[in-house]
């Protein structure tokens with residue numbers, strides 16, 4: 001799980017569980033600076049230059065299989 005800084009300067013930890021991901025792509029539609037879909041139809045984190053916090057939270061919550069883990073800068077799990 002890697003640390004990222006959102007556009008509005010919040011430190012967060014994000015990880016995609018590729019075993020859970022079913023390629024529904026709602027994460028990448030809502031937060032395209034943060035999530036992409038690879039050639040195996042699995043989500044990945046595009047870069048360190050990611051969306052603002054609320055957009056990322058919305059994207060993470062949109063995942064139908066809760067495949068994205070989001071933690072705050074203290075390491076507390078926000079989602080799922």
Ligand code: SF4
Pocket residue numbers: 016020021022023024025026027028035037042043062063064065066067068
């Ligand atoms: S929304 Fe969830 S299932 Fe869909 S691509 Fe993103 S991580 Fe995978």
